[in-house]
Amino acid sequence: MTDHTEKEPLPMSQSAAARDEKGRRKAMLIRAPIYIAGTHLFAGFVILLLFLDGRRLSQPWSGTTSWEMTLPAES
Template sequence: MTENTANTENPEDTAAAARHARWMERGVALRAFFYIFGTHLFAGFVWLLFYLGRHGQK
């Protein structure tokens, strides 16, 4: 009798899928960190331009 591979889970496949999921979660977290950091850096630069423009010699 042949074994039905659709109903059985291979432990190696399950472990590989778990590693892949953790890798994807880490990638999303890292990307979110850089987007948030970059947005704040850009906002700080714009704030600095307004500050310097307001306090510059006229």
């Protein structure tokens, strides 16, 4: 019979663990601003869409489109 126990991972040296931790921290410091900026850009785009939709639907009963409301009145 064979023993199917999992082997324990070898412990890392102190310097290797410190390098690994520094690498993870550096990667996090790079990823975090990218994720934050991307989230803000997406939220800004959604807000812009809602703003433009609100302008278009401000008077839905008038039967005019948004570009017709911006034209000067003819005399």
